Amino acid sequence: MISLTLYYVLMAICGLGSVVAVFLAIVERDMLKAVLFSAIQSTLYAFLYYLLMAPDIVLTYIPVSVGLYPAVILFLIKKTERFEDVEMKKGVLWATGLLSLVFVIATAAVIAGKGIGPVPPPDVRFLAGWYLATTFNPRVHLISAMAPEGVTSIVWDYRGLDTVFETAVLFLAIIASVALMRGVEHKGVYDELKHGMTLIGKTITKIVVPLIIGVGISIALHGHLTPGGGFQGGSALAVAPLLVLVVFSKYFFDKVKFTKTKALAIRSSGLLGVGLTAFAVLIAAIFLHKPAYILQNQPRVGAPLGFPWKGIDGVLLGGSLLSFNACEAMAVCAGFVILFLLLSIPERYVRSVVVGGEEHEH
Amino acid sequence: MMSLENEVLLFITIVIPIFLAAFIMYIVRALKGPTIPDIVLAVDCLSYDLAAFLALLSIYFRSPILIPCAIVLALWIYALDVYVSKYLMKKEMGE
Amino acid sequence: MDPVTNWVLVILGEILVSIGVFFDVVAAIGMLRFPNFFVRLHAATIGAIGGAFVPLMGVALIAAGCDFLGKYRWFIAGAAAVTGVLVLMLAPVGSHLLAKAAHESRAAVVEPKVVDFLEEDKAKEGGEQ
Numbered sequence: 001m002i003s004l005t006l007y008y009v010l011m012a013i014c015g016l017g018s019v020v021a022v023f024l025a026i027v028e029r030d031m032l033k034a035v036l037f038s039a040i041q042s043t044l045y046a047f048l049y050y051l052l053m054a055p056d057i058v059l060t061y062i063p064v065s066v067g068l069y070p071a072v073i074l075f076l077i078k079k080t081e082r083f084e085d086v087e088m089k090k091g092v093l094w095a096t097g098l099l100s101l102v103f104v105i106a107t108a109a110v111i112a113g114k115g116i117g118p119v120p121p122p123d124v125r126f127l128a129g130w131y132l133a134t135t136f137n138p139r140v141h142l143i144s145a146m147a148p149e150g151v152t153s154i155v156w157d158y159r160g161l162d163t164v165f166e167t168a169v170l171f172l173a174i175i176a177s178v179a180l181m182r183g184v185e186h187k188g189v190y191d192e193l194k195h196g197m198t199l200i201g202k203t204i205t206k207i208v209v210p211l212i213i214g215v216g217i218s219i220a221l222h223g224h225l226t227p228g229g230g231f232q233g234g235s236a237l238a239v240a241p242l243l244v245l246v247v248f249s250k251y252f253f254d255k256v257k258f259t260k261t262k263a264l265a266i267r268s269s270g271l272l273g274v275g276l277t278a279f280a281v282l283i284a285a286i287f288l289h290k291p292a293y294i295l296q297n298q299p300r301v302g303a304p305l306g307f308p309w310k311g312i313d314g315v316l317l318g319g320s321l322l323s324f325n326a327c328e329a330m331a332v333c334a335g336f337v338i339l340f341l342l343l344s345i346p347e348r349y350v351r352s353v354v355v356g357g358e359e360h361e362h
Numbered sequence: 363m364m365s366l367e368n369e370v371l372l373f374i375t376i377v378i379p380i381f382l383a384a385f386i387m388y389i390v391r392a393l394k395g396p397t398i399p400d401i402v403l404a405v406d407c408l409s410y411d412l413a414a415f416l417a418l419l420s421i422y423f424r425s426p427i428l429i430p431c432a433i434v435l436a437l438w439i440y441a442l443d444v445y446v447s448k449y450l451m452k453k454e455m456g457e
Numbered sequence: 458m459d460p461v462t463n464w465v466l467v468i469l470g471e472i473l474v475s476i477g478v479f480f481d482v483v484a485a486i487g488m489l490r491f492p493n494f495f496v497r498l499h500a501a502t503i504g505a506i507g508g509a510f511v512p513l514m515g516v517a518l519i520a521a522g523c524d525f526l527g528k529y530r531w532f533i534a535g536a537a538a539v540t541g542v543l544v545l546m547l548a549p550v551g552s553h554l555l556a557k558a559a560h561e562s563r564a565a566v567v568e569p570k571v572v573d574f575l576e577e578d579k580a581k582e583g584g585e586q
Contacts (some may be wrong), residue, residue, distance in 0.1 A: 017389045024393060032449065033426060036401045039442055040392050040425050043409055043435075050416055050431055053423070057430040067438040074449050159579060195457055197448060204550040205444075211543070212437055219430075236434070239441055246448050250456035344456025347382065366463055367525045373471050381477045384508070387485035391497075399494045399559040403501050406551055407488060410509035411481055411545050417516040417537040420475065426529035429536040432513075436543045443551035447558030 011051055018044040022099055027093055029084045042066055056151045056227040059219060060235070067239040068336065071246070075343040131158075146298050146309035147224040147318035154322045155229060160278070160295040166231075167274060167328060172234045172333045174267070177342055178239040178260075184353050186345045188251040195249035205247045220329035224318025229323040235333025241337045250344045260341050265332035273327030277320050281305050297321070370454050374422045381415050409439040459523065466522030470515040478514030484508050494565035498552055505548030513541035 008050075018041040025037035042065035049057040088096075110116060120128075134140065136148040145153035155163050196202060220233020244252060253259075278295045285305050286291030292303045297319040298305040307319035364372075383445065392404035413432040420428040448455060480503050484550055487500030520526065520533035559565040560575060 003375055006375070006382075010378075010382065011385060013389075017393075020393055030398075032398055032446070033395070036398065036405065037393075040389070040401075040405055040408075043405060043412065043439075044389075046431070046435065047412055047416075050419070053425075053428075055428050055431055059434055061429075062434050062438050067441045070442055071445050071455075074445050075455055078449065078453065078455055119387065197444070197451070197554060200550055201554050204546060207546065208437070208440065208543075215430075215433060215437060227430070230377060236438075239438060243441060246444055246455060296403070314375070344436065346454055346457060366460070366467060366523070370467060370471075370519060370523055373474075377478055378513060380482060384478075384481040384485035387489045388504075391488045394502060395566045397494055397546070397559075399555050401496060402555055403494070403497060404488060405554070406548065406555075407484065407504035407508070410461050410505045410548055413540055413544065414477065414509045414512040414516065417513055420514055420533055420573050421516065421526070422522060424526060426526065426532045429533050432540045433536055433543065436509075436540050436547065440547040440551050443555055447554040450558035450562040450564055 007051065011048060014048045015052070016188050017041075018048070019100065021105060023097060027085060027088055027096070031073070031082050032086070035070050035077075039066055039070055045345070055312045056229070056232070059227050060232040063232070063236040063239055068235060068242070071242055071340070072343075075340070075342055079343075079347060142299060142301055144298065145319070145321075147321050148316065149224050149226065149228075149318075151227070152223045152229045152321055152325070153317075156321050157297050157319075160297075160324075164274065164278065164295070166332065167271070170332065170335060171267075171271060174338055177339055178264075181342045181345075181350075184342075184345060184350055186250075186349050187254050187260075190249065190255040195251050197247050201247050205243055209240045209243060212243070216240065216329070220325050221322065223325040224321040225316060228325075228341040230328025233325065235336065236328040237329060237333040238336035238340075241333075242340050245340055245344055248305075250341070253341065260338055263334045263337045263341065267331050267338065270327045270329075270331030270334060274324060274331065277323045277327065280320070281307065281317060281324075371422065374418055377418065381411070381418075384411060384414075398446065398450070402443060406439060406443060409435055458522075463522040463524055466518050470520075470522065473515030473518065474512045475515075477508055477510075477515060480504070480507030480511065481509075493568055494559055495556070495567055498556055501552055502549070505544060505552075509544045509548070510541050513537050513544065515560030517541065 021037045021041040021044070025034045025041070026035060028034040042061065045065075046061050049055075049061060057226070084253050112117065122151055129345050131150055131154065134144050135150045135153040136146060137144040138146070145157040147157070183222045216237030216239075218233075219228035219236050220230055223229035223233065281296040281303075282292045282294055285303070288305070290303070292305055293300065296303060297307055298309065307317075307323075309317055309319045311317050388404050388408040388411070392401055392408060395401055413436045416432040416435065417429060420426060420432075445455075484500045484504030484507065487498055488504065491497045491500055514537075517534045517537040520530045520537060523530050526533065560567070567576075
């Protein structure tokens with residue numbers, strides 16, 4: 001039983017540490033420090049999710065919250081200001097701390113006293129059993145998603161429409177940023193010595209970037225077999241160009257002629273792939289004069305067509321999930337690259353363009 | 363004679379509290395600061411040690427599927443170093 | 458593999474993990490007790506190389522010897538070794554970039570200081586310009 005106690009102690013320390021980190025992040029005046037406190041919280045949460053046996057969430061959480069989120073906030077700090085000019089009053093600070101402490105203790109007491117019933121509730125357990133029985137089960141092919149990874153099957157098969165809408169939301173956000181920054185074009189000549197960071201950093205980044213790309217691609221393309229998936233893979237992949245952008249400078253992208261337009265093209269073809277996969281079975285069914293659904297993966301009652309789920313030698317293909325994951329990863333990665341290329345334009349230049357435009361209008 | 367499995371599990375059970383003590387000290391340093399490089403350094407060390415700990419735990423839980431988390435943690439914490447030092451050095455991210 | 462090889466691999470791995478845990482605790486104490494950033498860098502080196510690379514290699518050996526994990530133990534062993542090599546490459550570079558940034562932006566004081574050539578060079582460059 002000693003191991004179970006240890007397990008709870010580990011989780012308690014992670015939970016406590018992350019609560020303190022979040023509290024410090026909220027009351028801190030220096031935004032840069034606040035970002036770092038939230039990174040501590042993310043690391044501890046990743047460990048917590050690992051202890052709860054949710055590697056899918058760890059694989060998404062670390063690239064997004066350690067790799068992407070601090071970068072986004074740092075870009076924003078660069079664009080605005082590092083220090084908040086209003087300091088929190090001592091009384092408010094103490095009250096906030098006391099309130100969060102009371103909240104933590106009260107929640108723990110309620111859960112320990114079975115105040116919200118058995119955790120997890122019995123009806124959720126039934127749902128979990130149902131998912132486990134149907135995600136990969138060749139005997140009940142007509143109701144099965146035929147992919148062994150439960151989370152990816154749920155995301156793209158059981159509730160595929162939601163995921164398509166989520167992709168659309170991200171697409172709109174990127175479109176908005178491109179629209180906001182139209183007319184701001186900045187090019188420069190890459191200088192090995194002047195731009196970017198030290199030679200040591202550049203050399204090791206050259207080694208690490210292919211590794212990150214490899215991990216990202218494997219997360220994306222293995223999403224139907226092991227923890228991972230399209231969004232996870234895409235956000236993991238996006239960290240590679242972001243590292244190049246930060247370590248080698250923006251002008252390196254000008255040197256290798258990778259422009260915003262090319263990233264937009266990759267992004268659009270990824271989205272087109274998601275769309276085509278969603279309609280693929282329907283289009284085939286129209287030619288074969290058979291009924292079918294939009295977003296159909298496997299054959300269903302009354303709709304006999306479906307994606308192949310088994311390749312040569314019994315390799316599992318996961319039906320439409322493989323294609324969805326690959327296209328989504330392309331779209332997400334290229335979307336983030338566009339965003340960071342736009343945000344990395346030096347602030348003095350952006351300001352000169354914006355202010356100059358206003359003066360021209362007046 | 364103890365079986366191999368029991369021996370390994372016992373060893374890991376003994377090691378976990380020692381790792382835990384180290385983690386607590388790193389977390390305290392990370393929360394205390396005082397300067398920004400201090401926090402980043404403590405988070406760095408915490409993450410690298412956490413990666414080793416996660417690899418050990420995946421033997422303990424007997425689930426090889428958990429091991430990719432360790433690679434991901436080690437790869438991406440480097441990105442945090444790079445961002446923060448870039449900001450401190452140049453006050454600009456893309457140059 | 459025969460049981461003897463398994464035992465040898467597991468014991469070797471456990472020795473490495475024990476060494477790693479020792480370094481880990483030492484580095485953590487140093488991290489907590491050392492006075493400022495540039496002194497704490499030393500503790501960070503021990504924490505990253507001694508406290509992460511060495512135990513990761515140990516985990517790889519233990520996993521290779523644990524035949525109760527089945528065929529997938531090679532997956533754990535390989536991934537742990539790859540993680541170890543990554544830590545070996547990334548941790549020093551991360552510390553280097555951080556130290557350079559801290560020195561350049563003066564976010565941390567250089568204390569105790571015998572000589573600081575970087576500072577002198579910078580002052581010289583500034584004087585010439």
